[in-house]
Amino acid sequence: MKIDINKLAEHFAQTSFQVEQVSRYSQEPGRFCNGYTEAFPGFVFPLRGEAEFVFNGTPYLLTPGNVVHGGANMKLDRKVIGNDRWEYLLIHYRLCIPEPPSFSLQKTHFQLSPGQSPRLMELLKLLWRLSRQPGGITAFQTETLFRRVLEELFICVRNQSNDGDQALFEQISNYIHEHYMDALTVRALAEQNDINENRLFYVFKKYTGMGPGNYLMAYRLNQAKDSLLASDAPIGEVATCVGYADALYFSRLFRKQFGVSPGEFRIKLRNNPYGFQDGSIHI
Structure with missing residues (x-):
């Protein structure tokens, strides 16, 4: 039955x-x-x-x-x-x-x-x-x-089940939104939700067009942008607050995503908030 x-x-x-x-x-x-x-x-x-x-x-x-x-x-x-x-x-x-x-x-x-x-x-x-x-x-x-x-x-x-794809995506993406500052990994997210990594990748690709690792990175970097503009905290502190213990690694990811370093982003956007263009992925 x-x-x-x-x-x-x-x-x-x-x-x-x-x-x-x-x-x-x-x-x-x-x-x-x-x-x-x-x-x-x-x-x-x-x-x-x-x-x-x-x-x-x-x-x-x-x-x-x-x-x-x-x-x-x-x-x-x-x-x-x-x-x-x-x-x-x-x-x-x-x-x-x-x-x-x-x-x-x-x-x-x-x-x-x-x-x-x-x-x-x-x-x-x-x-x-x-x-x-x-x-x-x-x-x-x-x-x-x-x-x-x-x-x-x-x-x-x-x-x-296929019927659970959207519920599964919402469950995991909401968890990422609440815990992005923690040491999350794709493997840990899969194990926590009792699925394999291939299924996790399939569900995120289906609903976002990107894998779970890239989704997590994009969300963290978007949060970092807000932090850079909201305070004068050192770059290393901002990196830690969004889940990156290595400030240099964080800066490389930020520059690759937005075309400028975190420090340059803060200065340029504060000086000209309407003239800065970036390649962000908003989640």
């Missing part, structure tokens, strides 16, 4: 639920189990290997990077595929109030493709550890962490 990730997230936001059980399983190649049912709906998060899960006759191929949801009391056939051990985390949850009549998680099975997200894996490992510990505070933390797992799952699925 194809699922709309935004509608699914909205459904979870409006539905009261709680974790029923978190289990980790490991099975040898060739193992299979038929006719298995569960009293609660749940998510299967593959950790290693490959398997086929068949919910009410609908097959799903499960590998790391794919997640499947099964409804309650559904006929489930399982088979380990290939020569590797099959490992997965199974999270069952209980719905605490009746669901809206338009959609029921209790009766729905579907697959999601978040890709291989290191952050999602870390959250799942932490959820597994917390779920094994007793105590009321730990139980509360387990419930909270399960919601973080779902949030990360939904974001990763959205980011992997």
